Amino acid sequence: MSTIRPLIPLLITAGILIGGNGLQGTFISLRALQEGFSTSMIGVIGTGYNIGFAIGCIYITRVIRAVGHIRTFSALAAIASAASICMVLFIHPSSWFAMRLVQGLCFAGLFAVVESWLNARVTNATRARTLSLYRFVDLGAVTLAQYMIPAVGIGGFELFTIISMALTLSLVPISFADRSSPEPPEHVRFDVRVLWKVSPLATVGCIVVGLTNSSFRSLGPIYADGIGMSVTSIATFMSVGIFAGVVLQYPLGHYSDKLDRRLIILIATFGAFAAGLFLTFVAGTNALLNFVGIFFFGAFAMPLYSLCSAHANDHAAPGQHALVSAGSLFFWSLGAVIGPLFASFMLDMFGPRALFIYMVVVLMGFMVYTLSRMMVREGVPTAERSMRFRNLLRTSTFFNKLAAPPSEKD
Template structure:
C-alpha cells in the first residue's frame, strides 16, 4: 500500500473527472430534450464534444510540453468548469455545440495530462494494481454519476453546478500530490495514412466503434425517454451498458491471444449486432428486455476497441506502436464525430428504436469488412505478435503506454 500512496491523489482526480464527464454526457442529452431541442440538434451537440476531443488528441502533447503538467491541467479544468456553467446561462443549440466542443477539447487534455503523469509515477511493482484500481475507479465513478441525475433532477441549475464543482475540485487532490514534476512526454506523431497501411481492419474498426458507441453514449438517454423509461430507469440502462463492458474483455482477449485475433473481432461484432437487433425489434417498452439487451450490447461492443488496437499492434513494426496508439484513438474520435449526428436524424424520422437498428447496421458492415480482410490477408502467427491483448480506455493517447508492461515497450 505504501507504494501506491503517491498515486492516490491522481486516482482520486481520475474518479472525479471520469464521473463528471459521464454525468455530463447523460445529463446534457436529457436536459436538451427537456428544453425542446430536436433529436437531430441533440446529436449535433454530442458531435461538438467529439470534434473537440479529436482536436485535443492532436494538440495536447504540445500544450503539456510547452507549459508543463500542472499548468496545463489547471487551465483546462478551469475552462471545462466555466463551459459547464455557461451551458446553464446560454440555453440554445449553437451555444451548447460550441461549449461541448470546448468541453471535449478540455477533457482530451485533462485525461492526457493525468495519464501521462500517472505513467511517470507508476513503477513495475505497482503497474498491475494501479491499472486494476484505475478500471474500478472508471466504472464506479461513471455508474454512481448516472444516479445523481434522478437524485437531483434535470431541471434548474443544480446539475450544471455539480458538474462545474466536480471539475474544479479535481484540482484539489492533484495539488496534494508530491512536489516532483514528471518529465515532459515525448511528442506524439499523428500519421493517419500510416495506420491505414499498418492495418486497414483496425482503422475501419476504430471508425465503426466511434460511429456506434458514441451514438449509444450520446443518444441512449433519448432512446430511453422515447420508449417511456423513467429517469432512474435511464440511469440504470446506461449503467448496465457501461458495466457490462468488463464481462467479456478478458475472455475475448484471452482467446484473441491464442487464435486469429480477427475471429474474436468477428464474434464481438456479431454479438453486438444481435443485441442491437434484439433491442430495436423486440424490447420496445419491456424494461427487463432492454436491460438484458443492453447488457449483451455492452459485453460484446465495449471490448472491440481493445481488440482492434491489439490487431493493429500485431502488424506494427518496431517504433510504430506509439503511432498506433495515437492513430486508433484519433480514428475512434473521427467516427464518434459523425455517429450521434447520423443516429439522431434516424431517430427524428423513424423513432427511438431506430437507434439500435442503426448500431446493428454498423456492426453488420464491419463484420463483412472483417470477413473480407480475413480472406485477403493472412493472420499474424502467435509467436510473431508484438505483445498481448490489453483492455484499454479511450481516454487519452497515454493510456496504452500506461497499460503496456516495460518488457513489451519499444526501445
C-alpha cells in the same frame, strides 16, 4: 500499499473527471430534450464534444511540454468548469454546441495530463495494481455518476453547478500529488496513414466503434426516454451498458491472444449485432428486456476498440506502436464525430428504435468487411505477435502506455 499511496491523489482526480464526464454525457442529452431541442440537434451537440476531443488529443502534448502538467491541468479544469456554468446561463443549441466542443477539448487534455503523470510515477512493481485501481475508479465513477441525475433531477441549475464544482475540486488532489512536476511527455505524433498501412481492418474497426459506441453514449438516454423509461431507469439503462463493457473484455482478449484475432473481432461484432436486433425487434417497451439487451450489447461492443488496437499492434513493426495507439484514438474520434450526428437524424425521422437499427447496419457492414479481410490476408501467428491484448480506455494515448507491460514498450 505504501508504493501506491503517492498515486492516490492522481486516481482520485481521475475518478472525479471520469465521473463528471460520464454524468455530463447522459444529463446534457436529457436536459436538451427537456428544453425542446430536436433529436438531430442533440446529436450535433454530442458531435461538438467529439470534435473538441479529437482536437485536444492532437495538440495536448505540445501544451504540456510548453507549460507543464499542473499549469495545463489548472487552465483546462477552469475552462471546462466555466463552460459547464455557461450552459445553464445560455440555453441555446448553438451555445451548447460551442461549450461541448470546449469541454471535449478540455477533457482530452485533462485525461492526458493525469495519465501522463501516472506513467511518469508508476513503477514496474506498481503498474498492474495501478492499472487495476484505475479501471475500478473508471467503472465505479461512471456508474455512480449516472444516479446523480434521478437524485438531483434534470431541471434547474443544480447539476450544472455540481459538474462545475467537481471540475474545480479535481484541482485539489492533483495539486497535492507531488511537489515536483514530472518530465514533459514525448510528443505523440498523429500520422493517420500509419494505422491504415499497418491494418485496414483495425482502422475501419476503430471508426465503427466510434460510430456505434459514441452514439449509444450520446443518444442512449434519448432512446430510453423515447420508449417511456423513467429518469431512474434511464440511469440504470446507461449504467448497465457501460458496466457490461468489462464483463467480456478479458475472456475475449484471452482467446484473441490464442486464436486468429480477427475471428474474435467477428464474434464480438456479431454479438453486438444480435443484441442490437434484440433491442430493436424484441425488447419493445419492457424495461427488463431492454436492460438485458443493452447488457449484451455493451458486453460485446465495448471490447471492440481494444481488440482492434491489439490486431493493429500484431502487424506493427518495432517503433510503430505509439503511432498505432495515436492512430487508433484518432480514427475512433473520427467515427465518434460522425456517429451521433447521423444517428440523431435517423431518430428524428424514424423514432427511438432507429438508434439500434442504425447500429445493426453499421455492425453488419463491419462483419462483411472483416470476413473479406480474412480472405485476403493471413493472420499473424501467435508466436510472432509483439503485443498481447490490452484492455484500453479511450481517454488519451497515454493510457496505452500505462496498460503496456515494460517488455511490450517500444
